[in-house]
Amino acid sequence: MNTGCLIKRNLNLNGIVSEFTHEKREFTCKKGQQFIMEGAPVNGLFFILSGKVKVFRTGINGREQIVRFANSGEIIGHRGFGTQEYYSIGVMALEDTALCYFSKDNLQKVLLTAPNFTYDLMLFYANELNRSEAKVKSISQMTVRERVIDALIYIERKFGQKNKFLDIVLSRREYANxxxxxEEQVIRVFSALKKDNLIDTKGKRVQIIDSSFLKREISEHNFYLDS
Incomplete structure (x- = not known):
């Protein structure tokens, strides 16, 4: 299991979480496969062992709105866990992704018996709420160019670079979502940024040439979060 996930960090809590992990179910999703359907009943939580996914919801006129991206060690489906009966989001693998799944019943059992794990999960929820609120506030005040730049900085911070390009392949529509x-606005902004020698592209791949300059351009919005 990925060492960055909440379960791994709490494996040795009186043997409770260790026993809990034996009840997990592991599986693999192929690129493009959706493993959480928006509106489906909530049955538990998913943890990403390896790979990358996008988390989205259906917006106005059925348009996809990407809430966030996630990679190894992160929790998926947590917004539905607890009082909600149905997932408010959908999740799709952006590359072949390995996951482990814990049922709602098993999670409730360990939350009642492992206070350190419960506290760790509570902090995770608090951080998620802070990020969501900050994003809503900042994006509402940004121009289209600033929102696209913010997306690029977020992607770089989230996934890093590989062979000089961002270590994730996204379509222009996904950047827009x-x-x-x-999608047309993203293409225009990318063209302008390429002209200014701030980014470069090769097919769907994007290279950020001067991330410091891009950060300064949106610095007044003060939206630099860890993930």
């Missing part, structure tokens, strides 16, 4: 704009 995260930035809250249109």
């Amino acid at each position: 995260y930035a809250g704009t249109t």
Whole structure:
């Protein structure tokens, strides 16, 4: 199991979480496969062992709105866990992704018996709420160019670079669905950024040439979060 996930960090809590992990179910999703359906009943939580996914919900006129991206060690489906009966989001693998799944019943059992794990999960929820609130506030004040730049900085911070390009392949539409704009606007902004020698592209791959300059351009919004 990935060493960065909440379960791994709490494995030795009186043997309770260790026993809990034996009840997990592991499986693999192929690229493009959706493993959480929006509106489906909530049955538990998913943890990413390896790979990358996008978390989205259906917006106005059925348009996809990407809420966030996630990779190894992160929790998926937590927004539905607890009082909600149905997932408010859908999740799709962006590359072949290995996951482990814990049922709602098993999670409730360990939360009642492992206070350190419960506290760790509570902090995770608090951080998620802070990030969501900060994003909503910042994006509402950004221009289209700033939202696209913010998306690029977020992707770089989240996944890093590989062979000089961002270590994730996204379509222009996916950038638009995260930035809250249109595919045409993303293409225009990318063209302008390439002209200014701030980014470069090769097919769907994007290289950020001067991330410091891009950060300064959106610095007044003060939206630099860890993930």
